[in-house]
Amino acid sequence: MQERVPLTEREVNRDLLRPVFTTPLWWWAAVGVLSVAVAAGLGSALYLAINGFGVTGYNRPVMWAFLLVNFVFWVGISHAGIMLSAILRLTQAEWRRPATRAAEVLTIFSLLTAAQMPLWHVGRVWRIYWVFPYDFGRGIWPNVRSPLIWDPSAIFTYLTSTILFVYIAMLPDIAVIRDRATGWRQGFYGVLAMGWRGTPRQWHLQAVSGILLSAIILPIFVSVHSIVSWDFGVAVAVEGWHATVFAPYFVIGAVWSGVAGVITLMALMRWLFKAEKYIRAEHFDGLGKLLSVVGIGWWFFTLMEIIFSLYSKEAAEVSFRTLQMFTWPYNMLFILFFLTGFVFPVTLFLSRTVRHNIAAMFWISIFVNIGMWLERYMIIVPGLMRKQGLTFTWGSYSPGATETILVGSTFAMVALGLLIFSKFFPLIPLSDAKEGEVLRHEIQVGKVKVPAIIREA
Amino acid sequence: MVTTRVRHKWGMVVDLDRCTGCQACVVACQAENNIPINLEQHFLQRRAIEWIRIERYWEGLEEAEKTGDLSKVKARFIPILCQHCENAPCEPVCPVYATYHNNEGLNVQIYNRCIGTRYCVNNCPYQVRFFNFWQPTWPESLHNQLNPHVTVRTRGIMEKCTFCVQRLRKGGRKEVQEGKRLDDKEFDAQSGMFAPACARACPTDTLVFGDMNDPNSRVSTMAKDNRNYKLLASIGTEPNVIYLKKVDLDASDAATH
Numbered sequence: 093m094q095e096r097v098p099l100t101e102r103e104v105n106r107d108l109l110r111p112v113f114t115t116p117l118w119w120w121a122a123v124g125v126l127s128v129a130v131a132a133g134l135g136s137a138l139y140l141a142i143n144g145f146g147v148t149g150y151n152r153p154v155m156w157a158f159l160l161v162n163f164v165f166w167v168g169i170s171h172a173g174i175m176l177s178a179i180l181r182l183t184q185a186e187w188r189r190p191a192t193r194a195a196e197v198l199t200i201f202s203l204l205t206a207a208q209m210p211l212w213h214v215g216r217v218w219r220i221y222w223v224f225p226y227d228f229g230r231g232i233w234p235n236v237r238s239p240l241i242w243d244p245s246a247i248f249t250y251l252t253s254t255i256l257f258v259y260i261a262m263l264p265d266i267a268v269i270r271d272r273a274t275g276w277r278q279g280f281y282g283v284l285a286m287g288w289r290g291t292p293r294q295w296h297l298q299a300v301s302g303i304l305l306s307a308i309i310l311p312i313f314v315s316v317h318s319i320v321s322w323d324f325g326v327a328v329a330v331e332g333w334h335a336t337v338f339a340p341y342f343v344i345g346a347v348w349s350g351v352a353g354v355i356t357l358m359a360l361m362r363w364l365f366k367a368e369k370y371i372r373a374e375h376f377d378g379l380g381k382l383l384s385v386v387g388i389g390w391w392f393f394t395l396m397e398i399i400f401s402l403y404s405k406e407a408a409e410v411s412f413r414t415l416q417m418f419t420w421p422y423n424m425l426f427i428l429f430f431l432t433g434f435v436f437p438v439t440l441f442l443s444r445t446v447r448h449n450i451a452a453m454f455w456i457s458i459f460v461n462i463g464m465w466l467e468r469y470m471i472i473v474p475g476l477m478r479k480q481g482l483t484f485t486w487g488s489y490s491p492g493a494t495e496t497i498l499v500g501s502t503f504a505m506v507a508l509g510l511l512i513f514s515k516f517f518p519l520i521p522l523s524d525a526k527e528g529e530v531l532r533h534e535i536q537v538g539k540v541k542v543p544a545i546i547r548e549a
Numbered sequence: 550m551v552t553t554r555v556r557h558k559w560g561m562v563v564d565l566d567r568c569t570g571c572q573a574c575v576v577a578c579q580a581e582n583n584i585p586i587n588l589e590q591h592f593l594q595r596r597a598i599e600w601i602r603i604e605r606y607w608e609g610l611e612e613a614e615k616t617g618d619l620s621k622v623k624a625r626f627i628p629i630l631c632q633h634c635e636n637a638p639c640e641p642v643c644p645v646y647a648t649y650h651n652n653e654g655l656n657v658q659i660y661n662r663c664i665g666t667r668y669c670v671n672n673c674p675y676q677v678r679f680f681n682f683w684q685p686t687w688p689e690s691l692h693n694q695l696n697p698h699v700t701v702r703t704r705g706i707m708e709k710c711t712f713c714v715q716r717l718r719k720g721g722r723k724e725v726q727e728g729k730r731l732d733d734k735e736f737d738a739q740s741g742m743f744a745p746a747c748a749r750a751c752p753t754d755t756l757v758f759g760d761m762n763d764p765n766s767r768v769s770t771m772a773k774d775n776r777n778y779k780l781l782a783s784i785g786t787e788p789n790v791i792y793l794k795k796v797d798l799d800a801s802d803a804a805t806h
Contacts, residue, residue: 222644223645446718
């Protein structure tokens with residue numbers, strides 16, 4: 093923490109608002125490239141919707157594959173927002189400050205992206221609104237016993253609460269921009285700031301609502317990925333899916349991949365927005381420590397899931413695990429998953445040197461997410477390929493171009509969303525950074541003065 | 550209108566000792582239920598639609614390949630169709646109630662409600678639900694062959710065996726007209742008009758269809774046979790299709806079917 097340099101409020105404003113008020117060339121280039129990728133993805137989604145699932149690699153019995161894997165992956169990434177904002181806020185972990193908004197905004201865009209996946213995944217996209225509890229004169233309500241009804245409910249609750257959370261935390265920052273903006277922007281931010289003037293009463297209300305929302309969001313945090321896991325857990329017919337351990341296993345896996353996603357994002361912000369003074373090695377250190385615990389916990393659940401399933405020695409279960417772990421090409425994917433999802437990250441996160449090396453943290457966090465994407469793939473696709481012991485219906489799956497392009501473009505969708513967001517709002521919260529400066533306090537330890545942090549109000 | 554509707558519980562007994570694997574049931578089902586023509590590419594893509602299929606298993610093939618003596622290899626056939634489970638896993642997972650259990654023991658699919666999430670097929674251990682990957686087409690010459698009593702399904706929805714519900718409805722209308730319960734023989738493939746196409750087409754009388762509620766029907770008596778078993782019974786789906794184990798004179802134990 094010694095590398096922290098004191099900052100004045102003027103400096104904070106100038107540094108953190110620079111991306112809002114100036115548009116460097118790389119921003120346009122990146123937006124251009126990402127827009128092309130997103131357009132390609134939407135094009136392939138429309139191609140899929142117009143021509144039907146015949147154009148994909150889907151078949152019998154692998155009726156859920158790439159798009160659903162990607163759905164679970166992005167819902168997993170979205171768990172970082174609440175993990176960092178709500179949990180770390182309630183536990184008053186000081187190092188969360190510069191990471192919170194990026195994590196919450198990552199939540200919003202990854203949820204929006206994830207929510208698209210089941211949309212394109214149904215056979216008749218134009219009837220997707222039938223899963224919402226709205227009658228439309230059909231005289232029939234959705235089947236509330238179906239996990240596919242729980243899914244949209246959980247995801248839209250999560251999305252709504254996260255947007256509220258981001259917005260409330262951002263009100264003071266919006267007001268700062270409003271005070272500096274000219275032209276149409278002044279009106280835009282003026283409306284968004286909702287008359288924020290920074291009175292003590294407004295600050296009090298903002299802080300209270302932030303804490304309340306954190307507490308209310310916590311159950312959602314647990315429930316969203318539990319519900320996503322129940323898409324698989326309640327499927328009695330698929331031996332590889334039908335496991336009670338899935339809910340905690342998926343939740344902790346979501347935190348694992350989501351916080352890794354935040355590390356990726358923070359490293360990029362540090363480099364692209366030149367925010368070295370705000371996103372410092374200590375933040376990567378804190379996230380790395382958190383992740384080494386989460387990673388080991390997640391691996392415990394992975395092992396448990398494998399052990400529980402093999403304990404019964406059921407033929408179908410054994411054939412599924414044989415395919416998943418020992419049959420080409422899934423054995424290679426499994427090894428890749430094991431190395432990138434667990435071995436490399438957890439061992440490297442244990443080292444302080446690595447945690448303080450931001451380039452290393454960036455690449456490791458990408459490793460984690462390669463591993464976590466594979467994890468979902470290894471559950472969903474081999475699980476369906478070996479559903480039951482009736483070997484006649486065993487099948488295989490290789491992704492078609494349509495779903496591959498769509499899945500690839502989802503990464504561009506999230507990146508594009510974040511880039512455009514960063515053009516309108518600061519990705520590092522100004523008010524939080526300033527609060528951190530105010531609360532910053534130096535204490536004498538032996539002969540040196542070191543910065544310390546006193547508790548938040 | 551108040552009708553004298555009687556409650557049936559439709560069921561089927563599949564006597565594997567009689568099945569020769571001739572696939573007549575598959576063809577009959579194809580013709581009766583307007584199932585799209587399965588081209589070679591559909592089979593290669595594993596997207597063929599067969600509401601009833603004959604699964605063929607070779608018994609003892611692995612040992613025979615080692616010894617080179619194929620004379621002991623046995624071909625085993627098992628017709629698999631929708632089991633019309635009483636406790637069907639496909640039903641609760643459909644978000645739009647496109648599949649439900651009706652009061653005659655049938656697991657029915659409502660095509661108009663289906664949005665094609667394909668959760669039901671994932672949750673079907675027997676793999677008897679089929680997704681329309683393409684818009685079904687028939688050659689011009691077959692347009693007059695389509696059964697007017699059966700809906701032609703569109704792309705993007707699920708379909709499955711209905712126990713030829715159009716025939717059962719026809720029988721039901723006759724019951725309403727006559728104001729009495731029809732004799733189960735009317736629904737029996739051997740003697741009646743209203744049995745499903747697969748049972749009517751089966752040359753060896755492997756597929757026996759009837760009313761499980763009628764204690765004297767052929768299907769209820771055969772279901773009590775001591776060779777009976779339910780497919781993947783451990784999942785607890787309580788199927789209405791009962792299989793009768795093949796009698797294997799060579800086998801010394803009950804391990805095979």
